[in-house]
């Protein structure tokens with residue numbers, strides 16, 4: 104039996120709509136209610152039959168829920184939680200999918216002082232956003248990291264883990280501050296680098312816009328996919344995970360300076376050793392079947 108029978112998804116963008124579709128595909132008996140602050144998104148969600156019900160207010164959407172999943176940008180988590188505070192049923196579990204965990208956990212606890220909260224982060228996504236971009240298989244074979252605060256009811260953690268396993272994810276548990284440091288280097292910094300390199304290329308006076316488009320067939324093209332990611336989401340991620348990102352950025356710029364010196368002084372061995380090491384890391388990722396380089400992730404969009 105599914106761990107929940109009435110799930111409310113708040114924020115019907117890429118992740119929220121993928122959860123709604125995943126529930127339809129993997130837990131068809133579960134009733135899904137959706138809500139989004141944008142009336143346009145709610146209309147689209149109704150038009151594409153994303154949920155059993157799309158409510159017109161956050162409070163109404165949670166009134167009968169046993170699980171509420173907040174799928175809004177991390178900077179909006181506190182406000183979204185505050186909106187449901189007065190209507191949340193006593194036994195309901197609240198979760199979220201935010202890309203940073205520590206600050207979000209604090210915001211959720213402040214808004215929902217009595218609720219059982221089990222924060223989660225599915226490490227799966229694309230550069231798309233909005234209700235039509237989601238797909239049921241997004242979480243298949245991907246990690247979902249749970250960051251429950253100390254003292255969280257283990258039965259609640261198990262139910263949320265079961266929910267994500269049924270959506271196809273594998274579960275890992277971590278302390279929120281550790282999560283934020285790990286994701287700062289594996290996800291947040293790569294996005295910052297992609298935004299920078301695409302911005303720098305388009306600013307170069309000697310390179311025209313049409314040349315940027317015309318010659319972006321190789322490595323640069325991969326950066327442009329990442330740099331097309333949602334501006335609101337990523338603004339919020341960098342402002343929210345500020346400390347960890349700045350720490351990793353400091354390490355990164357020191358390593359970049361070392362590379363700069365190696366190039367300047369013709370230290371070919373240093374370059375060769377680093378590139379050999381990084382090639383082995385890439386091959387390890389591919390061997391583990393986690394190669395996401397293809398734009399459609401090699402997965403079926405159900």
Ligand SMILES: NC(=O)c1ccc[n+]([C@@H]2O[C@H](COP(=O)([O-])OP(=O)(O)OC[C@H]3O[C@@H](n4cnc5c(N)ncnc54)[C@H](O)[C@@H]3O)[C@@H](O)[C@H]2O)c1
Nearest residue numbers: 114116117118140174175176177179201202228229232233
């Ligand atoms: N995109 C990814 O790759 C990815 C992966 C994992 C986790 N996440 C996290 O998932 C969350 C959602 O990201 P997404 O990619 O689905 O974004 P999205 O832009 O596709 O969707 C976000 C939706 O939230 C709605 N919204 C904003 N504020 C709201 C509020 N106060 N109440 C109700 N609805 C509100 C917006 O109208 C929008 O429809 C973010 O916290 C993000 O960090 C994203």
Ligand SMILES: O=C(O)C(=O)C[C@]1(C(=O)O)C=C[C@@H](O)C=C1
Nearest residue numbers: 202225226227228229230289290
């Ligand atoms: O592949 C992508 O497009 C993503 O950006 C996915 C990605 C990532 O960096 O891995 C982005 C943010 C998330 O919080 C989790 C996953």
